[in-house]
Amino acid sequence: MTATLIPATLAFREDGTPYSPRFDDVYHSTFGAFEQAEYVFLRGNNLPERWHNRRIFTVLETGFGMGVNFLATWAAWRNASARCERLHFVSVEKHPFSRDDLRAALDAVVAHTPHASATAGASGTSIARLAHELVDAWPMLVPGTHRLEFEGGRVTLTLAFGDAIEMLPKMWLRADAIYLDGFAPAKNPELWSPAIFKALARVAGEEATFSTWSSAGDVKRALVQNGFEYRKTAGFGAKWTMLAGRFAPRWRVRRYEPPLPLTLAERHAVVIGAGLAGSALVERLAARGWRVTLVERHAAPAREASGNPAGVFHPLVSRDDSSASRITRAGFLYALRRWTALDAVAQTSAHGAIEAPARTHAGxxxxxxxxxxxxxxxxxxxxxxxxxxxxxxxxxxxxxxxxxxxxxxxxxxxRGGAIDPASLCRAQIAAARALPDALVDVRYGVQVERIERAGDTWQVFDESSALVAQAGVVIFANAHDAARAAALNFAPTxxxxxxxxxxxxxxxxxxxxxxxxxxxxxxxxxxxxxxxxxxxxxxxxxxxxxxxxxxxxxxxxxxxxxxxxxxxxxxxxxxxxxxxxxxxxxxxTSDRLPMLGQLGDEAAARRDAQRLSGAWPLDLPRAPGLYGAFAFGSRGLVWAALGAELIASQLEGEPWPIERELAEQVDPARFLQRALRQRSL
The missing domain is CATH 3.30.9.10 (D-Amino Acid Oxidase, subunit A, domain 2)
Structure with a gap:
């Protein structure tokens, strides 16, 4: 059962330093918040040099606090001459600030930081401006994972609101750099406990680095026990020493390797179905630079359930905060952010080329x-x-x-209401096609009959057995027809x-x-x-x-x-x-949850059924390049955008936008897993 989220209490010491009465500790060094972030965390992880010319780079932080480390990292990314294409920053926070308190805290820190109002590189944006953007995007204080996007999606902040001991083991990502931050171990020992370092070892990439201002003995021992090597260096401000190092385990410290991008000759996907699921997928993949072929059997998008005059959208409240409630809450909040972004794109499109989704705003x-x-x-x-x-x-x-x-x-x-689903589908497809260097091919009036594997790609055929498209990835977003076209036996829809x-x-x-x-x-x-x-x-x-x-x-x-x-x-x-x-x-589906993610390889599972009888989701064989986004029932409006973001993240090897345990609840292979456990194969 999800714990109640208790916001942070903002207080200041006489010198103006933000202070936590709950932990009796300051949020940053009295020698400067951004100075500490740059010295300890950016230099300690050799940033921005390490992300030069990388497509994706992921930073994981153990305590978000006021977001100073995120803002400093964002500013460094903007100022980098050879920055990564997409920067992901993932952070956990047990006691997040309210929006008003976060604004007050950051205003105070910026006022005491001489260079914070200076421009950050050629972009001409100051850290103060970045702080205002963060405050404007700050999510509601409800438990779970919140994904915020900046710089047109090239900088992504994934916030996990909850206790780090509970939330970190649920996150699924491959960390390139780790910021060990939080209140002092003596003030908040749980954040520096062995369980935290074990969770970090599960998601650290092979070349992952870490840094922290703390050099406490318990911290050093926990690092070594979980496969990290450390070195002492000169500390910041009044700290004599700090720690920096890398993940270099001499023995196996985890069962599963953290996610990697799908290996493809070309980032090209065929999306089958132009309803809520397919349209959201087109937008999310195109935003990452993918070539997308959208195939729809009707003459226009949203002609089936997505063609209703209006649909309602709202979260789901339950006494036990069930998996369905948590998934719906995350989807609802993420959908609102994506729709707001579509509104902004529509406002700036030339001659009204992109139509804003028609929705209500009165609750x-x-x-x-x-x-x-x-x-x-x-x-x-x-x-x-x-x-x-x-x-x-x-x-x-x-x-x-x-x-x-x-x-x-x-x-x-x-924030609930009603929306015209067809206008949403049209807006997502139009926004994808309007992107610079967009590679979106839309084919209406084509009924997909079957697919076949050809080398490292999938061939998609129509009813007359004519080849429609060929790509390394095929995503079934065609509702009732998905199980048939994908030849799934374990998809009880x-x-x-x-x-x-x-x-x-x-x-x-x-x-x-x-x-x-x-x-x-x-x-x-x-x-x-x-x-x-x-x-x-x-x-x-x-x-x-x-x-x-x-x-x-x-x-x-x-x-x-x-x-x-x-x-x-x-x-x-x-x-x-x-x-x-x-x-x-x-x-x-029989459990009323959607099918979102990579499809299971049913033939391989049958061949190895005895060994897989106790399989967990990450143990299951997967159909290479085949994904599903269907069976949304009556919740397509709140699940489609999050589902598309989840699949795009899986394809790219990015941090997942929801906890892994929730992703497993909607995994299309969950019914295959149940059959294996019941030995019914």
Whole structure:
């Protein structure tokens, strides 16, 4: 169960140094925060020289604090004449600052740093400006992993909010440089415990270096015990010595090697499907310089479930903070950041060439049912989520937000809402194609029938057995058709029919925000209300049914009494006009979680089934270059962007955007793993 996130308390000593009352220690040396970062961590890891001409370079830090080390590293990257193409900075923080406190702390540090307002290299950007960008992008204080992107995605900050002892073993990356930072070992011994160094040894690259201002005996012993070599050098400020060194184990210290990029002759991927999953993949891969061939059987993107007039997006709150809740929370927050970035691209595109996704910004109400009201109330009280994430509301408060009468209260997601999925898909594809040196080929009206391995690449064929494309990577984002096209036996997906109802001249024309519960109601332009949706398993009939419209109205009327008259008329067959609506088929798995990541090699697993009977996900044989992003059910809006980022990170050998244990929950090979453990192969 996820622990409650307790923010840091900001205080200052008389000399203006930021100070932690909880740990009775300062956040940086009194001789200067940025001076310490440059001396101890940048020079201690021989940066920026070590990232010269590298495509990807990853820094791992044990305590984020105020972000001074990140800002100093970012500024050094900007100033480097031969910098890496993409800089990843991964850091853990148990007690993050609120946005306002972070701003105050950094303003104080910058004011006391003579060179902080000077320009950082040819870019002309000061550390003070970088600090403002960090504060503006600062995430909500909720537990889990948060991915922030700067410099058009070329500088990525992955923040893990939680206890380092719990979070570091869950992170999956290959660290090139390690910053051992945090409050003094005597003040915060857990951050310098053997478990921390063991976790670092799991993710250190072969040539990884480390540095720290501490030279405590326990630190030196823990380093040696986990395969690190250290040397003492002159310390910074009042410190006589500091430690620097490298990862050079003389024995095996880990079971699995940390991730590496996929070995390919060309970074070229074929993405099959142009719905929410495929469109997000195109954007995320193109942003990294990949050549992408998008293949879609319809004449345009978002013609199936992604073509609904609107879809709702919101996190998921549960009393035990389940895996589904954690994955949905991470996806929701990451999607908001990606959509904001798309808005910015649309604003700067020439002649409106890129359309901003059409979405609401007034929040979303989730009305409680009798079964869940107490559980969710307990979860809100237990986890102490910030009000910008979610807050409980009684009926009067909920009605004030909604603008219509409601049957009960519930909880309010200020950043939730509704979006036009098709406009999102179009924006992502357009943004990818508008990138400098973009290599995006879109092929509509092509039905993929099968794939074949040819040397080190995959060949994709259509229904007439004509070759459509050939690449080292193929990603199936075609929902119901993915398991067939990928020849997967262990992908238990099912179709769920969902019928929507559109009410013009709606009795709920004054509804201000989407309302969800046992059903949902979404206000659309022109006084139209979208009501939905039916949930009919293994029913693939796409014809509209009057019974489905009646069901939608009756369920929504239980939440919004203003619709009771229309629901009664519908049930009596007295609806005055022809029904309007839409039917789409959702693709779901038996555990209701998506399929995201590299596909398992089922043939190889069968051949080696006995040895693999106790396999963990990283033990499983994988189909080279084959990935999946499908079975999103009704949560495609909050899972698609995060899923695309996860797959892109796996392909590139970058730090994963969520904890490894969560990635394993959505691993497409999880059902193969279960079959192996049950010895059913």
């Amino acid at each position: 979303l109400l989730h009305l409680a049912t009798d079964d869940e009201s107490q559980a969710v109330a307990a979860a809100l009280a237990s986890f102490g989520y910030p009000e910008e994430f979610v807050r409980g509301v009684n009926r009067a408060e909920a009605e004030s937000i909604a603008g219509v009468a409601l049957a009960q209260g519930g909880w309010f997601y200020p 099912r179709s769920v029919r969902g019928q929507l109802t559109l009410l013009d001249e709606s009795p709920l024309a004054s509804l201000r925000v989407p309302v969800i519960g046992d059903g949902y109601a979404v206000p659309l332009p022109g006084g139209v209300t979208l009501a939905g949706a039916t949930y009919e398993v293994d029913d693939t009939d796409i014809a509209l049914r009057e019974a489905g419209h009646v069901e939608n109205l009756e369920r929504v009327a239980q939440m919004l009494p203003g619709l009771q008259g229309a629901a009664a008329d519908a049930a009596a067959g007295a609806h005055p006009r022809a029904w309007q609506g839409r039917v789409a088929l959702r693709c779901v």
